[in-house]
Amino acid sequence: MADPSSYRPKPGQIPDSPGVYKFRDEHRRVIYVGKAKSLRQRLANYFQDVANLHPRTATMVTTAASVEWTVVSTEVEALQLEYSWIKEFDPRFNVKYRDDKSYPYLAVTLNEDFPRVQVMRGAKRKGVRYFGPYGHAWAIRETVDLMLRVFPVRTCSAGVLRNHQQKGRPCLLGYIGKCSAPCVGRVTPEEHRELAEEFCDFMAGRTGTYIRRLEKQMMAAAEEMEYERAARLRDDIEALKRALEKNAVVLADATDADLIAVAEDELEAAVQIFHVRGGRVRGQRGWVTDKVEAVDTAGLVEHALQQLYGEERGDAVPKEVLVPALPEDSDAVGLWLSGRRGSNVSLRIPQRGDKKDLMETVQRNAQQALGLHKTKRASDLTTRSRALEEIAEALGLDSAPLRIECFDISHLQGEDVVASMVVFEDGLARKSEYRRFQIKGFEGQDDVRSMHEVISRRFKRYLAEKDKTGEWIGDDTPEDDSKPKRFAYPPQLVVVDGGQPQVAAAQRALDELGIDDVAVCGLAKRLEEVWLPHDDDPVVLPRSSEGLYLLQRVRDTAHDFAIRYQRSKRTKRIRTSPLDAVPGLGETRKQALIKHFGSVKRLKQATIEQICEVPGMGRKTAESVVVALAQAAPAAPAVNTATGEIIEENDGGSRT
Numbered sequence: 001m002a003d004p005s006s007y008r009p010k011p012g013q014i015p016d017s018p019g020v021y022k023f024r025d026e027h028r029r030v031i032y033v034g035k036a037k038s039l040r041q042r043l044a045n046y047f048q049d050v051a052n053l054h055p056r057t058a059t060m061v062t063t064a065a066s067v068e069w070t071v072v073s074t075e076v077e078a079l080q081l082e083y084s085w086i087k088e089f090d091p092r093f094n095v096k097y098r099d100d101k102s103y104p105y106l107a108v109t110l111n112e113d114f115p116r117v118q119v120m121r122g123a124k125r126k127g128v129r130y131f132g133p134y135g136h137a138w139a140i141r142e143t144v145d146l147m148l149r150v151f152p153v154r155t156c157s158a159g160v161l162r163n164h165q166q167k168g169r170p171c172l173l174g175y176i177g178k179c180s181a182p183c184v185g186r187v188t189p190e191e192h193r194e195l196a197e198e199f200c201d202f203m204a205g206r207t208g209t210y211i212r213r214l215e216k217q218m219m220a221a222a223e224e225m226e227y228e229r230a231a232r233l234r235d236d237i238e239a240l241k242r243a244l245e246k247n248a249v250v251l252a253d254a255t256d257a258d259l260i261a262v263a264e265d266e267l268e269a270a271v272q273i274f275h276v277r278g279g280r281v282r283g284q285r286g287w288v289t290d291k292v293e294a295v296d297t298a299g300l301v302e303h304a305l306q307q308l309y310g311e312e313r314g315d316a317v318p319k320e321v322l323v324p325a326l327p328e329d330s331d332a333v334g335l336w337l338s339g340r341r342g343s344n345v346s347l348r349i350p351q352r353g354d355k356k357d358l359m360e361t362v363q364r365n366a367q368q369a370l371g372l373h374k375t376k377r378a379s380d381l382t383t384r385s386r387a388l389e390e391i392a393e394a395l396g397l398d399s400a401p402l403r404i405e406c407f408d409i410s411h412l413q414g415e416d417v418v419a420s421m422v423v424f425e426d427g428l429a430r431k432s433e434y435r436r437f438q439i440k441g442f443e444g445q446d447d448v449r450s451m452h453e454v455i456s457r458r459f460k461r462y463l464a465e466k467d468k469t470g471e472w473i474g475d476d477t478p479e480d481d482s483k484p485k486r487f488a489y490p491p492q493l494v495v496v497d498g499g500q501p502q503v504a505a506a507q508r509a510l511d512e513l514g515i516d517d518v519a520v521c522g523l524a525k526r527l528e529e530v531w532l533p534h535d536d537d538p539v540v541l542p543r544s545s546e547g548l549y550l551l552q553r554v555r556d557t558a559h560d561f562a563i564r565y566q567r568s569k570r571t572k573r574i575r576t577s578p579l580d581a582v583p584g585l586g587e588t589r590k591q592a593l594i595k596h597f598g599s600v601k602r603l604k605q606a607t608i609e610q611i612c613e614v615p616g617m618g619r620k621t622a623e624s625v626v627v628a629l630a631q632a633a634p635a636a637p638a639v640n641t642a643t644g645e646i647i648e649e650n651d652g653g654s655r656t
Contacts, residue, residue, distance in 0.1 A: 054294035075332035115196035270370035384427030390547030401493035420562035
């Protein structure tokens with residue numbers, strides 16, 4: 001642990017102006033990002049007696065080895081830069097709400113010629129109108145099914161649309177009246193877009209206009225004794241009303257607001273958000289986070305606002321945001337939100353009336369979410385801690401291995417030899433730092449030699465990144481301020497999938513590179529024994545040990561990751577074709593050849609003149625094709641391992 005006084009800036013160095021600051025650890029990794037109205041006053045708080053600091057803050061400043069800052073002009077700029085750095089560096093000691101990109105949205109693709117209504121997840125796309133998020137995809141499908149009676153917008157994929165355009169007849173939805181069938185020209189692109197926009201207007205809360213219009217049409221049809229049409233309009237009205245009933249009316253019709261509530265304890269916090277549009281609750285979502293920094297309710301609200309609106313623009317930011325506590329720089333946050341919306345946004349605490357009542361409902365949801373989360377994970381936090389402590393004790397480590405990297409080798413009978421590296425931090429998988437390797441140093445099967453090569457390559461990259469980014473010693477600032485990349489952070493523990501030989505190879509690779517502060521162990525599958533370098537006997541952990549369970553999970557993750565990579569390489573290799581070696585022969589002409597002759601086998605039997613008959617094929621290219629096919633070695637037949645039958649090739653050299 002570092003002494004904060006060892007990297008404390010000199011008096012007068014820190015400016016008395018707004019800015020954003022970063023704490024880095026000894027490996028130059030950003031571990032905390034913060035902002036301040038006055039950098040001088042805020043940073044001075046971190047360099048007081050450690051005993052007077054909050055325990056989480058004390059842990060952060062003793063883990064850090066340096067501090068840097070960037071001066072900005074306004075508090076709004078500081079807020080924007082803080083958000084950008086948190087997204088870029090993913091600091092360990094910042095509160096990070098677990099991403100909610102798995103929530104489904106009802107989306108209308110207005111960026112297409114024939115807009116489509118569908119369920120969408122993931123990052124939002126330009127030109128797509130979103131409604132939600134919803135708790136479940138089936139809730140979206142129920143709503144869409146009801147509304148297609150009135151707004152028969154396309155719901156099929158691009159492939160299905162093209163297929164029916166070629167066939168000249170619509171799909172089932174077109175026949176039953178739940179699609180306007182733009183694929184066969186029943187409506188023009190302009191008419192179909194108008195339908196999609198009306199669908200969006202209805203979902204956005206402008207519902208009364210459409211229902212009143214349908215009611216007038218129904219009454220007119222009844223007066224003209226068109227009873228079938230009147231009955232159909234009546235059913236349409238009922239369908240729209242049922243769709244509306246799924247969203248309770250809670251506020252005045254013109255209200256567009258997001259209500260945010262927070263439930264917290266000493267260790268964790270839950271945030272719930274209700275999205276109210278047109279006076280109705282149109283969506284709900286929530287997050288749970290570990291409180292890894294000393295933060296109060298106002299700070300949690302500010303982090304939630306950054307997470308919610310950091311990537312949003314326009315109407316996605318509502319006119320009104322209701323919160324349980326105002327952020328410290330509420331004026332700056334309000335200006336930031338207004339800038340993202342393009343018009344004024346009101347950020348306030350509801351004091352009375354319907355909005356306060358709804359806020360209490362959101363608060364109850366947050367409390368329930370936190371209680372449910374703690375029920376599910378009550379043992380998880382303590383279990384991870386206990387597992388890391390057990391590993392440290394069993395392996396004789398000075399401290400718990402907060403970062404563990406595991407390596408595994410995979411191949412099929414000596415071919416397509418690959419390796420995987422998975423990373424676990426604080427007992428949790430960090431998928432963004434997984435890496436894959438191809439074995440390049442030799443041919444054939446040799447797991448021990450492969451392990452030595454992979455460990456050497458990984459830690460050579462670490463040493464190279466370390467030399468590139470430099471170390472901050474005393475008051476010297478590193479010349480390269482760029483973010484360390486990929487292999488820049490060393491683990492406290494390297495786990496290899498295997499026994500004594502693999503462990504010895506990994507340790508030898510580290511010794512050759514002069515790395516002596518990384519522990520190595522191996523986990524053998526047969527008896528789940530833990531092997532250490534230079535020990536003739538394994539360490540046997542109890543079967544009920546949480547430490548053994550974590551090592552097994554790390555090892556199995558590396559094994560699965562390696563197998564997936566090896567299979568993808570093998571699949572790619574067996575799908576190669578002799579035509580790939582023909583210079584200047586692109587994918588389009590390859591497909592044309594296969595389509596014309598039916599298979600590579602028949603293409604091999606064709607003459608140059610016959611190949612020239614294929615559209616786009618000249619004589620020179622045809623000659624190159626004949627030469628390439630003649631030189632290609634006959635491929636070994638593919639065998640179905642379940643039945644033993646030989647699988648014939650059918651196109652481009654691939655087998656089915």
